[in-house]
Amino acid sequence: MAPLSLKRKLAILSDAAKYDASCASSGSSGRNSLGGKGVGSTEGMGICHAYAPDGRCISLLKILLTNFCIYDCAYCVNRVSSNIPRARFTVQEVIDLTLGFYKRNYIEGLFLSSGIIRNGDYTLEEMVRVARGLRQDHDFRGYIHLKLIPEASPALVLEAGLYADRVSINIELPKDESLLALAPQKDVGVIKKAMGGVRYAIDEGREKGRRAAPKRFAPAGQSTQLIIGADTASDGEILQRSERLYGGYGLRRVYYSAFSPIPDSSKALPLERPPLMREHRLYQADWLMRFYGFERQEIVGEAANLDLAIDPKLAWALENRGRFPIDVNRADREALLRTPGLGVKTVDRLIALRRQKAIRLEDVKRLARGLSKVKPFIVTADWTPGALTDAAGLRGTVAEQPRLL
Numbered sequence: 051m052a053p054l055s056l057k058r059k060l061a062i063l064s065d066a067a068k069y070d071a072s073c074a075s076s077g078s079s080g081r082n083s084l085g086g087k088g089v090g091s092t093e094g095m096g097i098c099h100a101y102a103p104d105g106r107c108i109s110l111l112k113i114l115l116t117n118f119c120i121y122d123c124a125y126c127v128n129r130v131s132s133n134i135p136r137a138r139f140t141v142q143e144v145i146d147l148t149l150g151f152y153k154r155n156y157i158e159g160l161f162l163s164s165g166i167i168r169n170g171d172y173t174l175e176e177m178v179r180v181a182r183g184l185r186q187d188h189d190f191r192g193y194i195h196l197k198l199i200p201e202a203s204p205a206l207v208l209e210a211g212l213y214a215d216r217v218s219i220n221i222e223l224p225k226d227e228s229l230l231a232l233a234p235q236k237d238v239g240v241i242k243k244a245m246g247g248v249r250y251a252i253d254e255g256r257e258k259g260r261r262a263a264p265k266r267f268a269p270a271g272q273s274t275q276l277i278i279g280a281d282t283a284s285d286g287e288i289l290q291r292s293e294r295l296y297g298g299y300g301l302r303r304v305y306y307s308a309f310s311p312i313p314d315s316s317k318a319l320p321l322e323r324p325p326l327m328r329e330h331r332l333y334q335a336d337w338l339m340r341f342y343g344f345e346r347q348e349i350v351g352e353a354a355n356l357d358l359a360i361d362p363k364l365a366w367a368l369e370n371r372g373r374f375p376i377d378v379n380r381a382d383r384e385a386l387l388r389t390p391g392l393g394v395k396t397v398d399r400l401i402a403l404r405r406q407k408a409i410r411l412e413d414v415k416r417l418a419r420g421l422s423k424v425k426p427f428i429v430t431a432d433w434t435p436g437a438l439t440d441a442a443g444l445r446g447t448v449a450e451q452p453r454l455l
């Protein structure tokens with residue numbers, strides 16, 4: 051068979067990588083090549099984002115080293131039994147592509163994942179060679195995200211983290227039993243142990259970083275991805291898993307990726323992808339747990355799903371109308387954060403503003419960029435909602451248009 055051209059490999063291996071949602075790149079340490087030293091930067095405008103044809107964010111040169119894989123995960127298009135065109139980059143090809151795209155300003159970094167070739171160690175060693183080559187041979191200062199192989203040896207994982215800004219290990223399915231059923235060669239114990247090792251290395255690097263300026267292990271932390279809708283897990287179970295991952299492994303992000311039906315898939319998998327709105331609501335709920343002081347149980351019960359028609363904070367407020375209206379001029383930050391329509395920035399601006407003047411409805415409108423959602427839940431110097439907060443038709447009045455359903 052004739053060897054594949056680089057262009058063809060790129061087409062296959064960037065397409066194969068599009069199913070991985072973990073492509074954001076916040077939280078890295080600042081590096082740049084201003085002053086003529088090195089290549090690339092994580093600063094300036096920040097990492098830019100592009101979108102794959104399916105609308106997924108692909109901010110970096112996002113590729114697989116290879117889509118050959120010895121595993122047979124039922125939900126994955128790259129599984130060994132899948133009848134798809136295969137390709138494999140050499141280490142040097144990935145380095146050259148990254149540098150070439152970077153210098154042409156197409157990308158600001160590299161997201162590198164891979165199918166498993168031979169075994170975990172062999173695969174991760176190849177990926178580490180790419181990252182090491184970029185950093186050491188080319189003084190590459192752009193962003194690198196490596197998708198680690200949980201079965202690889204801890205020493206290789208440690209080396210990977212010295213070159214990567216962010217590392218991730220995909221836990222893939224919200225329920226352990228689903229992973230066992232759909233990805234029998236994966237071992238959830240091995241995955242969790244690897245995530246624990248990464249957490250330890252990140253924490254240790256942070257400690258050392260306070261005393262000296264060593265190379266820090268994965269300064270942008272670790273993340274993971276959960277596939278939504280490939281198994282029967284409810285939103286409550288998915289968020290419970292996320293809650294444990296954030297708490298137990300200090301993850302920076304859990305990404306939610308709606309399952310995409312794949313060709314010749316197992317009968318155990320659904321034929322249709324879940325509504326994209328489900329993914330969106332999970333991100334909103336995740337955000338509430340991390341930045342708005344909500345417990346998972348307040349947002350959704352273990353066996354329940356999120357309301358697709360309205361955002362989870364609004365759903366909570368409608369269920370807890372006895373807590374409203376809150377006085378924007380007096381309420382504490384926690385209560386303001388729980389108010390529909392008020393984001394973290396808006397709340398902080400309101401708190402700063404009320405030190406100078408009594409807040410009026412017009413101020414809220416300006417800072418919150420709209421009033422429809424917030425008005426029934428607040429009191430200001432010139433506004434009180436009266437019976438509106440408890441009105442029977444309130445949900446219909448404040449509900450969003452169900453986009454993306």
Ligand code: SF4
Pocket residue numbers: 119120121122123126127128129130164165166233
């Ligand atoms: S190990 Fe990764 S690439 Fe291989 S089949 Fe499973 S999910 Fe796909």
